[in-house]
Amino acid sequence: MSLLRDEEIIAALTAQPPAVPYVEGVVLPVDPYSKDSPVQASSIDLRIGNIYLPGEKETDLGGAQNPKQDYSHKTGETAVITTLETLHLPGDIAAFGFPPSRVSFKGLLMTNPGHVDPGYEGVMRFTVINMAKDPYHLERGGQIVTLLIFKMNDAAHRNWRQRSTAVPRLPNRADISRLSRDFVDVDERARKVAKEYGIKWSAGITAAVALFGILLQLLGSGRLFSRADIDDLKKRQENVEYDLKNRVNVEQKLQDFDNRLKDIERITAAQKPKQSALSSKPKVPRKNP
Secondary structure (H helix, E strand, C coil): CEECCHHHHHHHHCCCCCCCCCEECCCCCCCCCCCCCCECCCCEEEEEEEEECCCCCCCCCCECCECECEEEECCCEEEEEEEEEEEECCCCEEEEEECCHHHHCCCEEECCCCEECCCCEEEEEEEEEECCCCCEEEECCCEEEEEEEEECCCCCCCCHHHHCCCCCCCCCHHHHHCCCCECCCHHHHHHHHHHHCCCCCCCCHHHHHHHHHHHHHHHHCCCCCCHHHHHHHHHHHHHHHHHHHHHHHHHHHHHHHHHHHHHHHHHHHHHHHHHHHHHHCCCCCCCCC
16 A cells, blocks of 8 residues: 555546546646645645534524534534545545644644545545634635545455445534534533532623633633532622622612703703793882882
């Protein structure tokens, strides 16, 4: 078995009919051997095609029938991606895919990279999870996987195409719905812990966000919730609720003050015509006794 080099890969991509290219949909630059070419010394880079999001309805944007073209992939979220390119591997050609370092170094974890059997027909698809602190921008046409292509000494006795009765297809609703949108399910775990220890989870949006942030920090540190952690959470929640209550009181007082000002303005406006009428009456001269 031998690994194909750049010249062999390019020849396999540009073969004229009736030959079928090993990878369909690759766009080569004017100089296919340049640093910007998807074909490198012994590999080829494939790009993002469709983006599917677990939890979306089938026809909603991100669902099985309406994939997204770009998405800001948040920390801990799961997505399903297909390649823009389609593979047409002969019976004596196999491949192995993995995320390039420029992708993995940004925190994108690919859960199912691996080998592609001889004879495979169709797009590649992956489940990806953002393990970074910041959102990862998924975009149609962005690089997602590096593919190594191998030529075997002999063709497989029965390749993928001969073994598989299924027609190559895109992910469907059943495939996508098996996955959780939130990989570690942080939100649900935090709610369960809060309920178990008697912490009121929602005391306004600010309190919820503050408490969730604290829970994320605890999960990120790799610790379980100890009694000290829970006590600390309760104290912090009480402080947030106190601040919220005071803020509401101040806002109410300001509203009352504003209402009083409006009442005074109305009374003043009503008195002005009366004062004008009094001032316009002719003065009667007093008689001296």
